Amino acid sequence: MQLLANILIDGVAYxxxxxxxxxxxxxxxxxxxxxxxSHGAFxxxxxxxxxxxxxxSEWSFWLALPVAVLVAGALGALLEAxxxxxxxxxxxxxxxxxxxxxTFFLIAATNALAGPQVQLIVLPPLLAQSVDxxxxxxxxxxxxxxxAGLVVAGSAAWVVARTRFGVWLRAAVDHPETAATxxxxxRTVQCASFAAGAxxxxxxxxxxxxxxxxxxxxALKYLVLVLVVVAVGGMGSLIGALVAALLxxxxxxxxxxxxxxxxxxxxxxxxxxxxVWRPQGLLKR
Amino acid sequence: MTLSPHRLATALATTAALAFASxxxxxxxxxVGILGPFSGPFAHYGTLFKAGAEAYIASxxxxxxxKEVELIYRDTGGPNPGQTKTLAQELIVKDKVDYLGxxxxxxxxxxxxxxxxxxxxxxxxxxxxTSSITDKSEFFIRTSYTLWQVTVPLAQWxxxxxxxxxxxxxxxxxxxxxxxxxxxxxxxxxxGTVVESIRMPLATTDFSPFAQRIKASGAQAVYTFLPGGxxxxxxxxxYNENGLAQAGIQFLGTAEMDEYDLPKFGDAALGLTxxxxxxxxxxxxxxxxxxxxxKKRDANAVANYASVGAWDGMHVIHEMIKATxxxxxxxxxxxxxxxxxxxxxxxxxxxxxxxxxxxxxxxxRKVEKVGTEMVNKEVLNFGPQVDHGLDK
Numbered sequence: 001m002q003l004l005a006n007i008l009i010d011g012v013a014y015x016x017x018x019x020x021x022x023x024x025x026x027x028x029x030x031x032x033x034x035x036x037x038s039h040g041a042f043x044x045x046x047x048x049x050x051x052x053x054x055x056x057s058e059w060s061f062w063l064a065l066p067v068a069v070l071v072a073g074a075l076g077a078l079l080e081a082x083x084x085x086x087x088x089x090x091x092x093x094x095x096x097x098x099x100x101x102x103t104f105f106l107i108a109a110t111n112a113l114a115g116p117q118v119q120l121i122v123l124p125p126l127l128a129q130s131v132d133x134x135x136x137x138x139x140x141x142x143x144x145x146x147x148a149g150l151v152v153a154g155s156a157a158w159v160v161a162r163t164r165f166g167v168w169l170r171a172a173v174d175h176p177e178t179a180a181t182x183x184x185x186x187r188t189v190q191c192a193s194f195a196a197g198a199x200x201x202x203x204x205x206x207x208x209x210x211x212x213x214x215x216x217x218x219a220l221k222y223l224v225l226v227l228v229v230v231a232v233g234g235m236g237s238l239i240g241a242l243v244a245a246l247l248x249x250x251x252x253x254x255x256x257x258x259x260x261x262x263x264x265x266x267x268x269x270x271x272x273x274x275x276v277w278r279p280q281g282l283l284k285r
Numbered sequence: 286m287t288l289s290p291h292r293l294a295t296a297l298a299t300t301a302a303l304a305f306a307s308x309x310x311x312x313x314x315x316x317v318g319i320l321g322p323f324s325g326p327f328a329h330y331g332t333l334f335k336a337g338a339e340a341y342i343a344s345x346x347x348x349x350x351x352k353e354v355e356l357i358y359r360d361t362g363g364p365n366p367g368q369t370k371t372l373a374q375e376l377i378v379k380d381k382v383d384y385l386g387x388x389x390x391x392x393x394x395x396x397x398x399x400x401x402x403x404x405x406x407x408x409x410x411x412x413x414x415t416s417s418i419t420d421k422s423e424f425f426i427r428t429s430y431t432l433w434q435v436t437v438p439l440a441q442w443x444x445x446x447x448x449x450x451x452x453x454x455x456x457x458x459x460x461x462x463x464x465x466x467x468x469x470x471x472x473x474x475x476x477g478t479v480v481e482s483i484r485m486p487l488a489t490t491d492f493s494p495f496a497q498r499i500k501a502s503g504a505q506a507v508y509t510f511l512p513g514g515x516x517x518x519x520x521x522x523x524y525n526e527n528g529l530a531q532a533g534i535q536f537l538g539t540a541e542m543d544e545y546d547l548p549k550f551g552d553a554a555l556g557l558t559x560x561x562x563x564x565x566x567x568x569x570x571x572x573x574x575x576x577x578x579x580k581k582r583d584a585n586a587v588a589n590y591a592s593v594g595a596w597d598g599m600h601v602i603h604e605m606i607k608a609t610x611x612x613x614x615x616x617x618x619x620x621x622x623x624x625x626x627x628x629x630x631x632x633x634x635x636x637x638x639x640x641x642x643x644x645x646x647x648x649x650r651k652v653e654k655v656g657t658e659m660v661n662k663e664v665l666n667f668g669p670q671v672d673h674g675l676d677k
Contacts, residue, residue: 115585120549
């Protein structure tokens with residue numbers, strides 16, 4: 001019984017970390033259909049900003065977090081406006097090659113600027129403690145991640161489905177010419193969406209850093225996990241990505257409790273089965 | 286083209302001069318090829334090798350046994366036996382190095398064994414810690430440590446502390462499995478029980494489930510092995526966040542508290558116990574000299590097992606140059622190396638004549654805070670240890 005409770009608690013906590021680092025990709029790759037393999041690099045920029053601000057400048061974590069998210073978003077907007085927008089109409093292979101190249105560039109740049117060692121984000125005492133659940137403890141930071149994941153999933157899904165901006169975005173992605181003739185400012189919509197995706201990546205970089213420590217190779221190391229979550233959740237489905245992350249996180253956690261000698265086998269087996277069952281994504285028939 | 290006698294004479298004289306010059310250079314300069322990771326995720330090890338080796342040469346006045354020494358660095362990246370073999374071959378054949386040094390990863394060391402055996406090139410392992418490496422060629426000498434060497438005295442100590450039940454939690458790859466075997470075998474001999482052996486996948490990022498399993502196992506202590514960097518940080522975090530220290534489960538580690546990762550743990554590391562051969566806080570004149578020389582060479586360099594391995598490795602090469610007078614003579618150099626003993630920054634050490642592995646004190650250390658700095662305070666000296674992995 002306690003084992004089951006442990007698996008569920010750790011599974012949800014881990015799944016939420018997976019979701020929070022993947023949600024930005026769900027916007028850029030899923031909603032905008034742009035093969036954005038530089039997602040990890042934007043997450044790394046956000047994480048590094050928070051780490052340097054809290055450690056070197058001794059800012060409060062609560063101040064560094066929004067600043068880091070804004071920095072990642074601003075970098076996303078800048079790159080989108082200067083270079084990435086030329087890639088929307090190019091083939092997927094061009095997008096893959098360019099964004100992978102961009103990732104290597106950002107890895108080398110962070111390595112040169114901040115050194116090869118792991119960067120730690122200084123947490124406030126409130127988050128650094130453990131919360132007593134009676135039969136076990138849970139790091140308080142994980143509760144923040146769970147809350148942030150739910151808020152992000154809910155509000156992003158609301159923006160896409162219910163607001164005018166969401167309508168514009170879907171129109172701009174599906175039929176850019178028609179959308180433009182109807183007077184939708186598609187350039188603004190694209191740039192703002194990409195910036196939002198990059199900002200969410202930054203958020204994931206900061207909040208996920210407890211489990212996925214920041215180092216120059218961060219940008220590539222966890223890319224596979226992110227891609228799996230987005231693929232299983234379904235392109236463009238934020239709630240689908242949330243369900244996928246929780247499901248896969250629980251599978252991975254259960255295998256650590258029960259069959260750790262099998263490595264990540266069950267994680268990828270679950271991915272394969274889910275993709276066979278619902279190739280378009282968990283919540284799409 | 287016709288050659289006038291005058292021209293011919295000039296050409297001959299030039300060739301002779303060139304030949305003489307190059308002969309002169311090779312007699313004067315000793316070349317040492319150093320193989321290590323200088324790019325990619327493990328690049329900091331290469332930097333530490335470089336700092337340690339160059340600091341040693343600088344501390345000897347820039348020359349070893351009166352000879353100029355040229356260090357030639359080659360980048361192996363990560364564990365990459367194929368590329369390492371190619372690079373070593375180039376160093377031996379093209380650059381005509383007299384000695385090889387370096388090696389972070391065991392597979393890379395294995396890959397060069399046939400090359401150094403055939404070319405009789407003395408090769409000093411600065412780090413790679415699998416016992417059987419020195420078996421693969423008689424030209425290997427090792428100045429690092431092996432997991433058996435540090436784990437066996439730790440298991441004996443744990444048994445003496447009245448710890449009866451231990452759970453092992455190791456990262457599931459070569460060295461982790463080696464560490465698990467070493468602990469299980471010795472702790473069993475001492476009458477203890479390993480209640481559960483957890484192997485954690487190499488790609489693990491969330492260590493909470495393992496921390497909960499360790500807690501649930503009912504053991505009094507956890508023996509662990511983790512590679513440096515992210516997995517190490519993640520495990521220590523989970524150990525604390527899940528209240529293992531409060532539950533009284535003693536931490537038994539080896540290289541986990543290495544000085545490179547240590548500052549990143551913060552207070553989470555306080556009180557953790559490890560058994561290891563080198564602490565930057567080792568109180569001796571030799572260690573002070575080492576730390577000073579290292580900082581002078583590279584202010585960012587960390588005194589830890591990698592830099593001290595390189596420092597002592599260069600000492601062994603120094604002694605081999607002395608014994609051979611700077612001539613290339615692998616057998617004579619090895620004969621000299623087999624009997625070496627000296628005062629290393631880690632304490633008194635010697636090379637075991639049979640295994641060519643370093644015999645050294647292993648210490649029990651506890652992480653303490655001195656001022657604002659985290660240090661590994663040596664609390665107990667287990668005395669000189671051989672490589673228990675080769676002598677088993």
